[in-house]
Amino acid sequence: MTKERLYLYDTTLRDGQQTQGVQFSTSEKQRIAVALDELGIDYIEGGWPGANPTDSDFFDAAPKVRATMTAFGMTKRAGRSAANDDVLAAVMNAGTPAVCLVGKSHDFHVTTALGITLDENIENIRASIEHIVASGREALFDAEHFFDGYKSNPEFTLNAIRAAYDAGARWIVLCDTNGGTLPQEVKDIIGAVIAAGIPGSHLGIHTHDDTGHAVANSLAAVDAGVRQIQGTLNGLGERCGNANLTTIIPTLLLKEPYKSAYDTGIPAEKLESIRKLSRLLDEILNRVPAKQAPYVGASAFAHKAGLHASAILKDPSTYEHVDPALVGNSRIIPMSNQAGQSNLRRRLADAGFDVDPKDPALPRLLDEIKEREARGFSYDTAQASFELLAREVLYTPRPFFDVDRYRVITERRRNAKGEVISVSEAVVSVWIGTQRVTSFYENDGADQFEDAGPVNALSKALAKDLGPYQSIIEDMELVDFKVRITNGGTEAVTRVIIDSEDTSGRRWSTVGVSANIIDASFDALIDAVNWKLVQDGAVAV
C-alpha cells in the first residue's frame, strides 16, 4: 500500500515565540532550527523578518537546512501594491525559499479589526500571493480565523482561500486562531472546503489548544483530507499553545491508521531523538519540562500503582500503549506510599544494584525512603540521591568524608569606592579520615562574571581541598538548582534539587531538605560530591 505524503510545518520560532514568557535569541533560534531539520521536519517557519530584531538577524544568517526555510508575514495592506508594501518587502527580503502570509478570512475581522471591505481583503490576498509566486518562491496562505469565518460567512471565507489558491499558493492553511473549534466541526468544514474545489493535497491545518483539542483537531483534519500539519515543539504558543508536534509526531509514526497510511518524511529511527529535542527547547527557554507530556514527559511511562507495577514487570505491554524506547524515553517505577517492594527492586536493578530479593535491608530501605518522603524529600527526580541512599542502607560503606561545620556570610555593602557590592564567603570544615581540612572561599564581587551567591561559595569552598579525592571532583560544576517550599510533616520545609555536570557530559540530580535553604542546598551539594566519588571509583581513606 503506497503511503500518502503528510507534511510537517514547525512554527516554534514564530508562533511559539508568542508564548507568555518566551523570547528566543538569534543563536537559540539557530540551534532549534538545526535540531528540527535533523529530525526531518519539512518546513521551518523562522520568524517574521522586519517585525522582530532577532527574527531579521536569524534570517540574515539562517542555517543551511534540508527543510524548507519559511519567512512569515502578513498580506499587503490596502491602498498600496504588494511591491510597495514595506512590511511585506522586509519579509521577501529575507530571501527564503518559501513565504507564509497570514490574511483575514473572517468577515468580522475584516470590517472590525481592519476596517476595509471584503473585496479589498480578497484583493490583498490575491495580490500578495501572486507577488510571492512571481518571485519564484513557494507561497503559503494562513487563513486566519478560518473556521469561525466559515461559520459566520461561508461564501466570503471560501472566496478568500480560493483567491489564494488561484493565485498559485502551494498551501492554504486553515487556522483555528481562537482555538475554539471542535473536531466534528473541523471535519465537517474541511469536507465542505474540499467539496468546493480546494484539494486536500493543498490544505494545511493550524490549531490552538484553548479547549484541549489542538492535537485532536489536527488529526481530525488529516482524517478529513488535509495533508499539512502546523504545530510547535512542546505545544509552545500564544495562550494555551499550538498543536503539540512532540505529541503528534509519535502518534503519526507509531499508531494506526496513521502509521500505515502516511509518510511524514521523518525516518522511524529519528523518533528516538524526539525526547531530547523536547528537552532542548525546555533547556533553552529555562522552562520546567512538563512531567506528564505524552510520550516525552518524565512521567509518561511512570507506573505508580502497585497493581500496575507488578503487571508491568510481567509484561510491559499490559500498561503501555507504545514502547518508551521508541521515543527515547524509559519506564519508571517511582517510589511512593503505594509502591511495594517490587517497585523498589525494579528501580534498584535499573540503577545497577544487584540485590537478593530476600535481603532484609530492602524493607529497611523502603521504610527509610517513605519516611524521608514524608519529611519533604522527593526521589522521583533526584536519582543520584536515591542511589546514594540505597548504597548506604544496603552496604553501610565507610564515608568518604564527614562535614564538621560550615559557615556562609552574604553581605551587601559599599566598597571603598562607594559602590554597592554583594559578596559571599564560605568556610567549610571536613574530616577526611583522621585529618580535619578547613577551606575558605570568598567572592568579593570584583569579577562580575563570577557567581557571587552563597550556594556557589559553599560549593567552591567544599571543592577547594578534598584531600585525596581532589582530582576526582575538580571538573564538577553546579549547573542548576530548583527550590520549592513544601510540606515536611507539620511544618513547611525547603526542598532543593541541584543538577551537577562534569566534563564527561554526565548530569546528575541530588536533593536536600531543610527549613533553611542554605542547609538544604548544602546537603544536596554533599550528595552531588559523594555520587561523583562513587561513580569514579574513589576509595574512602
Next chain:
Amino acid sequence: MTKERLYLYDTTLRDGQQTQGVQFSTSEKQRIAVALDELGIDYIEGGWPGANPTDSDFFDAAPKVRATMTAFGMTKRAGRSAANDDVLAAVMNAGTPAVCLVGKSHDFHVTTALGITLDENIENIRASIEHIVASGREALFDAEHFFDGYKSNPEFTLNAIRAAYDAGARWIVLCDTNGGTLPQEVKDIIGAVIAAGIPGSHLGIHTHDDTGHAVANSLAAVDAGVRQIQGTLNGLGERCGNANLTTIIPTLLLKEPYKSAYDTGIPAEKLESIRKLSRLLDEILNRVPAKQAPYVGASAFAHKAGLHASAILKDPSTYEHVDPALVGNSRIIPMSNQAGQSNLRRRLADAGFDVDPKDPALPRLLDEIKEREARGFSYDTAQASFELLAREVLYTPRPFFDVDRYRVITERRRNAKGEVISVSEAVVSVWIGTQRVTSFYENDGADQFEDAGPVNALSKALAKDLGPYQSIIEDMELVDFKVRITNGGTEAVTRVIIDSEDTSGRRWSTVGVSANIIDASFDALIDAVNWKLVQDGAVAV
C-alpha cells in the same frame, strides 16, 4: 428542547493520587471533596479503602456531600465468594452509597496478569456487582483496558460488561486504561456496544492522555451516546494523566453542541469558581499551576502578539473564543519584546494607573521593562514589582526607606550538647528619612518550627523595625518563593519570585534578580514591603 442529563464523576482523590509525586493527606482529601461538591460534581470517588491508610481514614470521616460518595475497589478474586473476599469487604465497609469496582475486560490481562480463565473472570464480575446491588448500594463497573480488549476479543469484552449490566450495575464505565485509543475508534467501538444492547444511558467513559486525546476521547464518547464522564481536576493521574475535568466542564457548559444538548448538573454561575478550584488543587499539592491550561491557566487569555493585542482592545471576541470572566479568569496583556505601547497602557489601566497616552514617561517605562527583562527579570507574574516599577518611572515618588546594608550568616555547627544545628542571623540597616535603623534577627535553631533560613532571617530583620511604617507591615508574611537560574545577558543569574500575604487575604508576587540568591531574594523582599506600603497608603517621611 429538553436537555439530556450528563453525569460527571471525579476521581482526583483516587486515580489522581496515582500521579507521580502526589500524596494526599486525609484532611486534604476532605477539602477537595467539599470543593468538588460545591461545584456540583455528581460522583466523588474518594479512594480505595483498605488499600491506602489515608483512604480508609477519609471514608471513616467523609464529609457530608450532595454528590454520590463512591468507594473504589476491584472485583473479587477467584476461589472465594464476594462476601468472603477481604479486600472487597474493606471497600464495602466504607459504607458509601456507591461502589465502583475495576475488573478485567481484556482477555490478555485475564490470562497473563491474573492467570485465570475467561469464564472465571466473568463470574468474578457478576458476583461482585450482584454483591453490591444486594447490599442496596449503587454499583459501577470500571471495564479495565476496555478498548484494547474489544479490539483483541470483542466477544469476551462484551460478555464481561454484559455480566455487570445484567447483575444490576447502574454504570458500565469503558476505560481506556493505557491511553492509546484514538477518537474514531472510541466512537466506533461505543457504537458497537450500544448496538449489542448496553444503552448509552448506562455507559461511562474513562480516558488517559497518553496521546493527548483524553479530552477529545471523552467528548467523542458523549457524541457516540455515553452519558457519564470520569476525569480529574487539572488532568491529574498516572503517566500523562486522566481526562481533565477542568477543561471538559467549561466546554460542556459554554460550547455547542454540548451547551444546548446536555445538563451536567453544574449551574452556570458555578463555572466561575472553576479557576479557584484548579488553583486549590495546585496549592494543596504544591504544584506549579500549568500556565497554558485551557480556560483556567494564567496564560489562557494572555495575548502577546502586538497585532492580537490591538484587535483585542477593539473587541475581545476577535481573539477569545469565550469570555474569560465566565471561568473566573481574566485577560492579560503581558510585557514582551513584541508588545507595543498599547499593551503597556492596557496593563497600566488594569492596575489602576491613570496615564495620559502621550506621557513621555511611557516609552521610558517600556524601555526600562525591556532592559530589565533582558537582564533576567520577568514581570509576567510579578505583578507587584511591575506596579512599583511603573510608579517609580511615572511619578518618581520619594522612597519610603533606603537600604544601607545587610549581612546574613548561615551556619551549621554543633551546639553545647554536641547536637548538629543550623542557624541563621541577619543584620539590616536602613535609612528612614534622616534616621538610620539597624535591626538584628537570629534564629538559633532551638525552635524547630521556626524557619531557620537566611531569607526568612533577612525578612524578619527587615520587618523588625521600620519606624513609622511598622504597623503597616506587621501582618506581612512570606509564603512562597521560587528560584530559577536564568539568562541575564551574557551570564547566568538567579531569579527569585516571592509571594507574600497579609491578614486581609491579599497575595502579591515580587521579583529579584542577581547572581547571588540572597541578594535576589532581598530585592524581592524590598519590593514586597514597598508594595504593601503603597497599597495601604503609607506616607514617605
